[in-house]
Amino acid sequence: MPQEATWRAPVAEGELDATVRVPGSKSITNRAYVLAAISRGTTLVREPLDSRDARLMLAALDRLGASCQSSPEGVRVGLLTRGDGEEVSVELGNAGTVARFVPPLATLGFRTVRFDGDPAIRRRPLAPLLRALTELGADLDGGGTGAPPFAVRGHGGLRGGAVELDSSASSQFLSALLLSGPAFDTGVTVRLVGRPPSEPHIAMTLDMLRRFGARPQRDGDEFHVPHTELSLSEYTVEPDLSSAAPFVAAALVAGGSVRIEGWPAETTQPGDWLRSLLRELGAEVTLGADGLTVTGTATVRGATLDLHEVGELTPVVAAVLCFADGPSVISGVAHLRGHETDRLAALATELSALGGDVTETEDGLRINPAPLHGGTFHTYDDHRLVMAGAVLGLRVPGVLVENPATVGKTYPGFVEDWHRLLPTAS
Numbered sequence: 001m002p003q004e005a006t007w008r009a010p011v012a013e014g015e016l017d018a019t020v021r022v023p024g025s026k027s028i029t030n031r032a033y034v035l036a037a038i039s040r041g042t043t044l045v046r047e048p049l050d051s052r053d054a055r056l057m058l059a060a061l062d063r064l065g066a067s068c069q070s071s072p073e074g075v076r077v078g079l080l081t082r083g084d085g086e087e088v089s090v091e092l093g094n095a096g097t098v099a100r101f102v103p104p105l106a107t108l109g110f111r112t113v114r115f116d117g118d119p120a121i122r123r124r125p126l127a128p129l130l131r132a133l134t135e136l137g138a139d140l141d142g143g144g145t146g147a148p149p150f151a152v153r154g155h156g157g158l159r160g161g162a163v164e165l166d167s168s169a170s171s172q173f174l175s176a177l178l179l180s181g182p183a184f185d186t187g188v189t190v191r192l193v194g195r196p197p198s199e200p201h202i203a204m205t206l207d208m209l210r211r212f213g214a215r216p217q218r219d220g221d222e223f224h225v226p227h228t229e230l231s232l233s234e235y236t237v238e239p240d241l242s243s244a245a246p247f248v249a250a251a252l253v254a255g256g257s258v259r260i261e262g263w264p265a266e267t268t269q270p271g272d273w274l275r276s277l278l279r280e281l282g283a284e285v286t287l288g289a290d291g292l293t294v295t296g297t298a299t300v301r302g303a304t305l306d307l308h309e310v311g312e313l314t315p316v317v318a319a320v321l322c323f324a325d326g327p328s329v330i331s332g333v334a335h336l337r338g339h340e341t342d343r344l345a346a347l348a349t350e351l352s353a354l355g356g357d358v359t360e361t362e363d364g365l366r367i368n369p370a371p372l373h374g375g376t377f378h379t380y381d382d383h384r385l386v387m388a389g390a391v392l393g394l395r396v397p398g399v400l401v402e403n404p405a406t407v408g409k410t411y412p413g414f415v416e417d418w419h420r421l422l423p424t425a426s
């Protein structure tokens with residue numbers, strides 16, 4: 001991982017012709033670890049992501065007594081242990097999946113689990129989940145503010161049952177309750193109030209629960225997961241299609257072809273939507289047994305896009321649209337103000353600082369064509385802003401991406417892989 005304070009994002013000096021293998025999906029890896037930790041026996045998670053967020057999840061499960069062992073085959077995760085009244089601390093970093101998925105698990109043992117992390121995670125939404133957990137019988141200490149630091153005093157299980165949940169600030173609140181639902185005494189029934197973002201991530205939760213042997217049901221806004229003993233001997237993680245976003249975007253922005261190996265034929269990942277997006281913006285897109293191939297001509301069409309379901313793609317998509325030949329509007333992503341940073345403010349500020357004509361709206365961004373120039377691209381400790389900066393640098397000399405190491409949240413080898421994409425780059 002580069003240790004420099006800034007990284008000069010390389011310019012594409014010609015057409016691209018590259019094949020890339022991106023690391024495993026953060027969302028799938030961390031769900032697989034959680035489900036493995038409430039499954040009988042040991043689950044081997046193959047091809048998992050190894051990144052800051054994935055390590056934080058493993059460290060959290062280790063604190064809850066699950067044995068987590070890495071080997072060349074993958075990571076073996078055992079069942080959580082009940083504990084003996086001890087007090088442990090879980091480090092959240094700035095991982096939404098750890099902050100949302102682990103507190104429900106902490107109710108299952110006999111231990112007090114203290115949660116805290118980076119300053120940024122203290123500002124991210126959590127209150128509706130902590131409220132719902134309390135209603136389901138959890139004993140929380142310091143959760144009144146609805147933010148870390150707080151503690152869960154585990155009493156060896158959670159009653160569970162029916163609860164109303166406002167998951168409009170993050171789909172992860174709903175996923176958190178559903179993922180632990182099989183381990184609650186009476187399972188869990190969640191009635192949603194408000195519309196959650198990131199529907200594919202909810203589908204991913206339901207799909208992975210089923211694969212581990214749970215029987216989740218959905219009826220519109222009501223979700224039910226009965227108490228069930230789970231078990232699965234092994235689970236293979238797909239490549240992270242959101243980490244692939246800057247690479248496939250590169251073919252459109254710089255021209256030429258980029259192939260992503262291992263792109264699944266069927267998936268619940270939100271990144272699969274890139275196939276239709278890139279076509280709409282002007283690329284040729286082919287999905288075959290050898291992966292996804294995207295071919296572009298360096299011409300980008302402007303577009304009006306509702307990104308409510310695929311919010312995590314916004315930084316890279318916004319960077320691409322700065323090269324469009326017409327105006328663009330991104331909407332449906334007000335919840336991005338509660339992501340790693342306020343992504344709408346960060347993108348408007350940083351893209352404008354490089355000459356972009358980018359303004360914030362209530363729930364998105366307006367982007368008009370404007371010539372860009374070099375300068376420092378601040379990244380606010382947000383991995384996806386590093387990826388956005390890399391895309392800008394393909395066509396704009398002198399883009400200095402601040403703190404590139406922060407990309408290690410989901411993709412520690414990103415900078416090295418990006419340079420391999422551009423063998424003739426400066």
Ligand SMILES: O=C(O)C1=C[C@@H](OP(=O)(O)O)[C@@H](O)[C@H](O)C1
Nearest residue numbers: 027170171172197198201311312
């Ligand atoms: O469940 C998940 O793995 C995720 C859900 C989404 O969160 P939000 O619904 O909070 O946007 C997404 O943005 C995040 O990167 C990962």
Ligand SMILES: C=C(OP(=O)(O)O)C(=O)O
Nearest residue numbers: 094095096097312339340
């Ligand atoms: C929102 C994101 O992450 P997190 O899992 O921390 O919510 C993201 O990766 O874009």
